[in-house]
Amino acid sequence: MTIVDVRTPDPKKFIKGATGDWEIVIGMEVHAQVTSEAKLFSGASTEFGKDPNDNVSLVDAAMPGMLPVINEECVRQAIRTGLGLKAEINLKSVFDRKNYFYPDLPQGYQISQFKQPVVGEGKILLDMPEEQVEIGVERLHLEQDAGKSLHDQHPTMSFVDLNRSGVALMEIVSKPDLRSADEAKAYLTKLRTILRYLGTCDGNMDQGSMRADVNVSVRRPGGEFGTRCEIKNVNSIRFVGQAIEYEARRQVGILEDGGAIDQETRLFDSVKGETRSMRSKEEAHDYRYFPDPDLLPLEFTQAFVDDLAQHLPELPDDKKARFISDYGLTAYDADILVAEKASADFFEEVAGGRDAKLAANWVINELFGRLNKEGKDLATSPVSAGQLGAIVDLIKEGVISGKIAKDLFEIVWTEGGDPAKIVEERGMKQVTDLGAIEAIVDEIIGANPEKVEQAKAKPGLLGWFVGQVMKQSQGKANPQAVSDMLKQKIGLE
Numbered sequence: 001m002t003i004v005d006v007r008t009p010d011p012k013k014f015i016k017g018a019t020g021d022w023e024i025v026i027g028m029e030v031h032a033q034v035t036s037e038a039k040l041f042s043g044a045s046t047e048f049g050k051d052p053n054d055n056v057s058l059v060d061a062a063m064p065g066m067l068p069v070i071n072e073e074c075v076r077q078a079i080r081t082g083l084g085l086k087a088e089i090n091l092k093s094v095f096d097r098k099n100y101f102y103p104d105l106p107q108g109y110q111i112s113q114f115k116q117p118v119v120g121e122g123k124i125l126l127d128m129p130e131e132q133v134e135i136g137v138e139r140l141h142l143e144q145d146a147g148k149s150l151h152d153q154h155p156t157m158s159f160v161d162l163n164r165s166g167v168a169l170m171e172i173v174s175k176p177d178l179r180s181a182d183e184a185k186a187y188l189t190k191l192r193t194i195l196r197y198l199g200t201c202d203g204n205m206d207q208g209s210m211r212a213d214v215n216v217s218v219r220r221p222g223g224e225f226g227t228r229c230e231i232k233n234v235n236s237i238r239f240v241g242q243a244i245e246y247e248a249r250r251q252v253g254i255l256e257d258g259g260a261i262d263q264e265t266r267l268f269d270s271v272k273g274e275t276r277s278m279r280s281k282e283e284a285h286d287y288r289y290f291p292d293p294d295l296l297p298l299e300f301t302q303a304f305v306d307d308l309a310q311h312l313p314e315l316p317d318d319k320k321a322r323f324i325s326d327y328g329l330t331a332y333d334a335d336i337l338v339a340e341k342a343s344a345d346f347f348e349e350v351a352g353g354r355d356a357k358l359a360a361n362w363v364i365n366e367l368f369g370r371l372n373k374e375g376k377d378l379a380t381s382p383v384s385a386g387q388l389g390a391i392v393d394l395i396k397e398g399v400i401s402g403k404i405a406k407d408l409f410e411i412v413w414t415e416g417g418d419p420a421k422i423v424e425e426r427g428m429k430q431v432t433d434l435g436a437i438e439a440i441v442d443e444i445i446g447a448n449p450e451k452v453e454q455a456k457a458k459p460g461l462l463g464w465f466v467g468q469v470m471k472q473s474q475g476k477a478n479p480q481a482v483s484d485m486l487k488q489k490i491g492l493e
């Protein structure tokens with residue numbers, strides 16, 4: 001592929017070497033397991049966690065004479081993903097055989113797509129703290145997963161588990177447009193969010209349903225692209241960041257010593273935090289790609305694509321824009337809420353017909369803060385959207401103060417129940433009765449004559465008086481009413 005450099009070098013991302021600055025260049029190849037009950041070319045189940053070789057059909061075991069039959073659901077999922085990546089969809093694509101030998105590959109080849117993938121160029125937008133970056137997607141193609149070899153179960157034997165053999169993968173290849181470990185992590189996070197919104201891959205890296213191969217090279221800022229190394233199968237977003245940092249420094253070290261980078265495939269050792277050589281890079285011709293004679297080209301109509309496009313869910317970028325324009329949220333809050341569809345839906349349930357900013361504040365700061373602290377998520381949240389909405393209503397209507405609302409949240413979190421009823425039964429209502437407030441205000445003023453004199457010269461002391469009254473009322477006095485009355489009585493108006 002001819003590479004066009006679309007990025008302007010940014011000194012903030014440079015690595016400082018002994019001989020000057022270096023720029024990191026990164027491209028990602030992500031393998032995403034297609035969400036589908038059956039495999040790409042057989043009816044065998046894709047269920048995770050079954051006993052070895054439970055999910056294997058004769059096709060997956062490559063028994064002689066078996067023929068692959070394309071699973072249309074996987075094709076639909078690949079097209080939907082392409083649409084979600086704003087990519088060009090190819091109405092005709094071709095399945096090729098990628099030939100290599102490995103015990104967990106009984107066919108002796110992987111069915112993949114080489115020259116004509118189902119999805120062409122697309123893009124992913126990254127909202128970095130200081131800028132928005134567009135990362136090019138080169139292509140998305142469908143291919144089969146291989147099985148798994150198990151070498152460590154018995155001292156002298158190896159085993160092969162074909163449960164994954166033939167499972168549908170989408171390989172999503174980025175352009176080398178990423179320029180830092182942070183951008184690479186943001187890219188994976190955003191891609192995973194999009195896949196999850198679409199329901200085309202569950203994005204669980206710890207179960208292997210999303211795996212990243214990370215291509216890293218370094219160059220002088222804005223200069224010629226350097227030789228890259230490919231770090232295979234990194235299985236967490238954090239490790240991707242670590243692998244890039246390590247690998248870029250390793251390459252800078254070699255180049256500054258006058259050496260050259262060998263194009264090779266490397267592994268990331270997450271225990272040592274370093275990459276090490278696995279094999280020299282194979283070239284496409286090593287695989288003797290050719291069109292699979294058992295399969296017709298994959299063809300569908302534009303109408304088929306249009307229909308899928310019409311039924312796509314709202315995607316994170318659009319949702320974020322809508323949260324900002326319709327609810328008046330900040331970009332920062334909108335980002336947090338749309339990161340997962342479940343949080344966005346939860347927020348909309350709380351915000352419906354209410355003060356949306358107040359709702360966002362309670363969802364993000366109180367609820368998410370607490371869920372994080374206790375290692376829970378929305379699915380296991382003790383406080384429902386209905387309950388949180390009721391708390392927001394009570395604050396908005398002035399029934400309770402913000403401070404009491406936190407106590408109320410605590411009660412709902414630990415004991416459950418209807419927030420309005422709890423407020424009623426436990427006498428938590430905010431005191432807006434001016435007579436009751438006045439009694440406390442008079443008491444505090446009477447007890448602190450010297451502070452009153454000081455406050456006349458230094459109005460900042462008003463806050464101290466408000467605090468005293470609030471304390472005396474056990475947080476139940478309406479702070480605005482308290483402040484107004486104090487100003488008037490001390491004579492600050």
Ligand code: ADP
Nearest residue numbers: 025026027028174175176215216217225226228
């Ligand atoms: P191959 O077909 O050999 O795997 P590709 O051209 O398809 O190579 O690129 C594979 C990945 O490597 C892509 O994600 C691409 O963006 C990335 N890449 C290509 N050149 C570089 C480079 N010089 N530095 C970093 N990444 C690169």
Ligand code: MG
Nearest residue numbers: 029171173213
């Ligand atoms: Mg490749």
